[in-house]
Amino acid sequence: MILRLVWENIKFRPMRTLLSVLLIGVPVMLILTLVGVSQGFMQESQRRTRGVGSDIIIRPPGSSLSSGSGNPLPESLVAKLTTVPHVAQGYGVVQMLEGKLFNTITGVDYAAFKRMSGGFIFLEGDDAHTFRSPGEVVVDADYAAEQKPKLHVGSQIKLQGRMWRVVAVVASGALARVFVPLKELQELSRPGYVSQIYLKLDDPKNLQEVLDTINAMLPDYGVYSTKEWIDLTSVDQIPAVGVFVKVIIGIGIFTGLIVVSLSMYMAVLQRTREIGILKSLGATKGFVMNLIIWEAGAMGLGGTIVGIALSFASKAVLRQFVPASLPQAIVLEWWPRVLLIALGSALLGAIYPGMIAVRQDPIEALAYE
Amino acid sequence: MSSQPVTQSNSIIRVRDLRKVYKTGKVSVEALRGVNLDVPAGEFLSIVGPSGSGKSTLFHIVGGLTPPTSGEVVVGGVDVAKVSDAKRTELRRTSVSFVFQKFNLLPNLTARDNIRTALHIAGRPMDHIEDELRNVLEMLGIAGRLDHRPSEMSGGEQQRVAIARALATRPAILLADEPTGNLDSTNSLAVLNLLRDLNERLGQTILMITHNAEAAAFGHRIVNMRDGQIVASPSVA
Numbered sequence: 001m002i003l004r005l006v007w008e009n010i011k012f013r014p015m016r017t018l019l020s021v022l023l024i025g026v027p028v029m030l031i032l033t034l035v036g037v038s039q040g041f042m043q044e045s046q047r048r049t050r051g052v053g054s055d056i057i058i059r060p061p062g063s064s065l066s067s068g069s070g071n072p073l074p075e076s077l078v079a080k081l082t083t084v085p086h087v088a089q090g091y092g093v094v095q096m097l098e099g100k101l102f103n104t105i106t107g108v109d110y111a112a113f114k115r116m117s118g119g120f121i122f123l124e125g126d127d128a129h130t131f132r133s134p135g136e137v138v139v140d141a142d143y144a145a146e147q148k149p150k151l152h153v154g155s156q157i158k159l160q161g162r163m164w165r166v167v168a169v170v171a172s173g174a175l176a177r178v179f180v181p182l183k184e185l186q187e188l189s190r191p192g193y194v195s196q197i198y199l200k201l202d203d204p205k206n207l208q209e210v211l212d213t214i215n216a217m218l219p220d221y222g223v224y225s226t227k228e229w230i231d232l233t234s235v236d237q238i239p240a241v242g243v244f245v246k247v248i249i250g251i252g253i254f255t256g257l258i259v260v261s262l263s264m265y266m267a268v269l270q271r272t273r274e275i276g277i278l279k280s281l282g283a284t285k286g287f288v289m290n291l292i293i294w295e296a297g298a299m300g301l302g303g304t305i306v307g308i309a310l311s312f313a314s315k316a317v318l319r320q321f322v323p324a325s326l327p328q329a330i331v332l333e334w335w336p337r338v339l340l341i342a343l344g345s346a347l348l349g350a351i352y353p354g355m356i357a358v359r360q361d362p363i364e365a366l367a368y369e
Numbered sequence: 370m371s372s373q374p375v376t377q378s379n380s381i382i383r384v385r386d387l388r389k390v391y392k393t394g395k396v397s398v399e400a401l402r403g404v405n406l407d408v409p410a411g412e413f414l415s416i417v418g419p420s421g422s423g424k425s426t427l428f429h430i431v432g433g434l435t436p437p438t439s440g441e442v443v444v445g446g447v448d449v450a451k452v453s454d455a456k457r458t459e460l461r462r463t464s465v466s467f468v469f470q471k472f473n474l475l476p477n478l479t480a481r482d483n484i485r486t487a488l489h490i491a492g493r494p495m496d497h498i499e500d501e502l503r504n505v506l507e508m509l510g511i512a513g514r515l516d517h518r519p520s521e522m523s524g525g526e527q528q529r530v531a532i533a534r535a536l537a538t539r540p541a542i543l544l545a546d547e548p549t550g551n552l553d554s555t556n557s558l559a560v561l562n563l564l565r566d567l568n569e570r571l572g573q574t575i576l577m578i579t580h581n582a583e584a585a586a587f588g589h590r591i592v593n594m595r596d597g598q599i600v601a602s603p604s605v606a
Contacts, residue, residue: 001489012477277473281490282462
């Protein structure tokens with residue numbers, strides 16, 4: 001019967017219900033979007049790393065997981081590493097931060113990259129016209145779509161303080177989003193040096209042996225199997241991102257708590273007379289509190305569903321406007337978490353107005369207009 | 370002046386030297402000044418008096434909606450002056466039901482669900498209310514209106530639903546506060562006839578507050594209140 005009372009009350013004031021559910025849904029969406037962007041950013045990064053086709057990644061000594069700019073490794077190291085038994089191919093890249101947000105520009109030896117990864121999937125342009133002249137840049141589809149105006153073959157783009165001409169738009173998922181010739185980017189930063197080195201083995205079965213050899217050769221360097229590196233580049237492994245997500249969740253919970261509390265307070269005020277009627281019928285404090293709590297729970301559930309739906313909408317909006325900078329993943333494992341957060345906030349928020357409701361004098365409540 | 374008690378041997382309500390003082394800031398208002406009253410089981414008692422005479426306060430105390438300041442108020446064997454808020458809630462759940470001037474139906478529920486809510490709160494079976502309450506619903510003439518919400522019913526129909534809800538829990542006492550105050554003369558007469566029928570056919574004890582002398586005449590006895598006291602209680606039956 002209590003559930004029926006709650007349901008009828010929710011139905012009876014559709015506008016208030018809609019507003020309350022929306023107000024809970026927004027912080028839920030905020031949490032899901034920010035978690036989704038953190039995950040999406042990492043997943044995209046991992047996808048691009050897989051797309052390199054390497055078995056081993058060498059990073060500079062003392063580099064952190066999140067640092068990816070600058071080029072402190074001597075390029076001569078590539079030649080030395082390719083002499084290690086079972087290393088079949090190797091090349092170095094230069095990565096430099098570019099523009100707002102988290103985009104990088106990557107300098108690459110195109111021939112070596114093609115050999116290891118199998119090359120680009122061209123959406124515009126073709127292999128025959130790629131990196132034949134100075135000042136050429138290849139961009140992936142997401143990056144091209146994010147620029148205003150959208151980039152096409154022949155577009156001019158300013159990167160690292162100079163103009164480049166787009167010669168190809170390629171499918172995303174291989175190494176980087178913006179490619180320029182290695183030598184040209186080195187000239188703009190530090191000739192003869194690279195940011196990191198990719199190695200491919202003759203047979204993946206030899207991975208551990210090669211890792212041991214290189215670790216012995218370069219004891220202070222970051223020497224990772226590609227799989228290990230991908231596992232390391234998850235949200236949980238980067239402290240700053242973890243703290244960021246926690247702060248956002250905290251804000252979401254706080255906002256949800258305030259909103260639900262206000263919403264339930266208004267609900268109690270609106271229903272003062274009804275609560276008086278229930279009390280005149282002999283409803284106990286527990287009964288009235290139960291009613292408020294179930295209603296808050298229903299709002300929390302509704303808000304979660306709306307928040308999840310809104311997170312799909314935010315994904316679509318980000319995909320439309322900033323597909324390269326803010327890729328958003330739909331993180332299913334966070335759905336039960338946001339449900340718990342929304343329900344917890346709703347229940348906490350309902351306690352104060354619930355206490356007001358149960359303490360209400362039935363005579364005053366019945367006189368309420 | 371203190372009123373004289375009406376002594377009855379089988380009183381379902383017994384009130385002795387009942388006083389109620391409301392405090393608003395530094396101002397105290399004495400709403401009841403030593404009321405004495407006995408109501409035997411099965412009586413239909415009308416309480417009349419001008420606004421501010423204390424009849425609603427008496428009604429609220431007898432119904433367990435508010436505690437008295439002092440005195441004795443025994444309702445169905447329970448002295449509501451001495452029990453906790455929870456016990457007074459239990460009294461409302463099990464022994465006393467209200468019918469209000471403004472009907473006080475839950476607006477979001479159908480007539481059936483209004484009645485079912487009262488049954489649920491009282492902890493009584495609430496399936497097949499039509500079978501359980503067939504006589505009452507037929508007497509009230511609302512059997513065909515059970516699926517309507519209050520906003521879809523006339524004032525008379527709403528008040529009859531309110532009476533059905535009040536009777537559904539089979540209370541020992543029905544307290545009716547100006548039950549015809551919001552009704553036209555035709556519906557008023559119908560409701561008053563219903564209350565008298567319920568009293569005569571079911572032996573239902575009824576206390577009715579009214580401003581209207583004609584309405585009061587439907588009771589067995591009329592109690593007049595003025596300035597927080599009972600000033601006369603002539604029998605009309």
